[in-house]
Amino acid sequence: MIPVGEVIGTWIAVGLTLMMFSFIYKDNPAFKFGEHLYLGISVGYYVNIQYWSTIYPLVFQQMQQNHNYWVLIPTLLGIFILLRIIPSLSWLSRMSFALYIGGFAGYSLPLIVHSLLLPQLSQTLQPYGGGVGPVINQIIILLAVFSTLIYFFFSLEHRKTVGVISRVGIVFIMVSFGASFGYTVMARISLLIGRFQFIIDSFRGQ
Amino acid sequence: MIFLKRQLPIIIAFVAGIMMWIRYYIPSEVSTNLEDGYLEWVRIIVGFAAILGILSLLQHHMLKIRMKRPGFAFSYVTIAAFALMMFAGFAPFNFPGFAEKNMETGSLFNWLYEFTFIPMQATMFSVLAFFIASAAFRAFRARSMEATLLLVAAIIMMVGRVPIGDLISNATPTFMMFGNEYHFIDFEEWTGWLLNVPNAAAKRGILLGVYLSQIAISIRIIFGIERTYMGGGD
CATH class of the missing domain: 1.20.5 (Single alpha-helices involved in coiled-coils or other helix-helix interfaces)
Structure with missing residues (x-):
């Protein structure tokens, strides 16, 4: 029942x-x-x-x-954020944002370097090996990472050699966007099928 | 007053930033307590920040009703739905027919979540499939080399993730290379390669840039060069 x-x-x-x-x-x-x-x-x-x-x-x-009454300090800082709706007191929210953003900047600095930046670099600059296929893939990865970085490097004018490398970068970026786009479309289609399935099952009493 | 409004926030950001930065390099109980305490404080502050966003949304709908702007009647729906969820979540008693109160499984709040929030959210995202398809139709008219690359990569990804991709791949003849047998068209293999090689590499290039920017912006915030978080005004 x-x-x-x-x-x-x-x-x-x-x-x-x-x-x-x-x-x-x-x-x-x-x-x-x-x-x-x-x-x-x-x-x-x-x-x-x-x-x-x-x-x-x-x-x-x-x-x-x-x-533990120390929690009253962040609570007060939280209330300061709510004071943004009162123009004459909105400046108090700066204290809360300063603690949050300043602290988080310091908190994330070593984490970005140790957990994100260095592992990504080491993955890119691995020693070659494992057969012809993996070596070709590693060369492609190195070329793609370098050319993508050059594409987003705006301190140099994208002409001559830099221009050519940047064009290679856009090729990889477009392939990456295409792959992400295809992946997203399929995820959405899968959700759509799920919703249709739900409607059909509900009408069939399942 | 100028000190409180302009200099004190910069001092707070500097002290908090330096303390949280240095504690990483001094592994001790004090550092761990400092990190845990800071993260707990941040969770409380962010909780209030979320409430600010909600207040702003409600203010917008109240104003819409007061000014009788086009479609103002729907604002009543938003406010009523919000009030219902708040009542269901905060009422200190069990609603008739529900065994539990607040956010427990078997409460009215949980029932509303399961039968209104989940189906509407899933449908909202699934409807995007149609709009993505229509956007794809416009974007995929291969007018340039870049658009063609995007088109080819997307088609391989889409076909490679449905059963018809396997059927096409298995119907094509095979050949030997480096001691392995391959199909002439192998969507599964191509999809994996696309994701793991060019896609991962280009994303890595973009992410490296993002990480370097994050490091730069963090240093600028700590040393008071970047002050946009203070907003405008005095």
Whole structure:
């Protein structure tokens, strides 16, 4: 026996799915209703997530259970951010942003170098080996990385040799964009098939 | 007042930045506590920043209703849906027919999430397939060498990820190279190569540039050269 809540919920879900699909024909009131409903629901959802997973355990529980009142400092800084809506007090939010952005700049500096920049470089400059195929691939990778970097290097005019290397760079960039585009299209198509499957299964009572 | 408004934020950014930078090179309990404490503080601050965004959105819809701008009736839907989710998530009691309260599984909030949020989000993203297809139709008219490359790479990727790609590949004759057997057309192999070689390499080139820029911008923020986070005004 299927619970009533699930049956009603499935019908609502199917109705909302069809409402959203109606945009394929053209922008219409049904879609607009669904769009605004989605906006309100998602905003309400994220407020709850923020409160129950961050503010409640890190602020209220810390004060009530652990008597840790240090959390009042970030809470105050958080309230400073909210003061941006009052023009005469909006400058207070600079303290919060300064702590967040300044601290994060320092926090991420060594991480970028050690965890991102150096591993990417070492992957590019690996010793050649493993047969003809892998060696060709490694040469292509080295050429592509170098030429892509040159393409985005604007301190030199892209003429003569630099211009040629930059043209090679754009070739690799376009292939990469094409591959990413194809990948994204297939992911979206897969979601679309999933939605159609949901509608068909709901009508068949599965 | 000028000190509070302009210089104090720069001092805070400098001290916080230097402390978080140096603690990486001094592995100790103090460093770990500093890192954990900072990340916790940031989570709280970001939580409030999200609320600011939501306040701004609600303000926009309230204004739309007050000014009776075109389509203002839909703003009621947004506000009502938001209020419903807030009520469902924060009410300190179980709603009739639901075994749990707040965000627990079996609560009204969870039911709304499952039967409204998830289907609408999935449909919204799946509808993009049509728009991507229409954008592709315009973009893929191979007018230049770059557009042709994009077209070929995208087609190989798309065909290589559906069963028909395998069917085409298996229908073509094979040949031997470097001791391995290959199909003349092998979409699966081409897709893997495209993703792992030219795509990964070009992305790596772009990412290296991004990382170097991040390092430069971080240093500029810490030393007060980059001050855009302070916004405009006094």
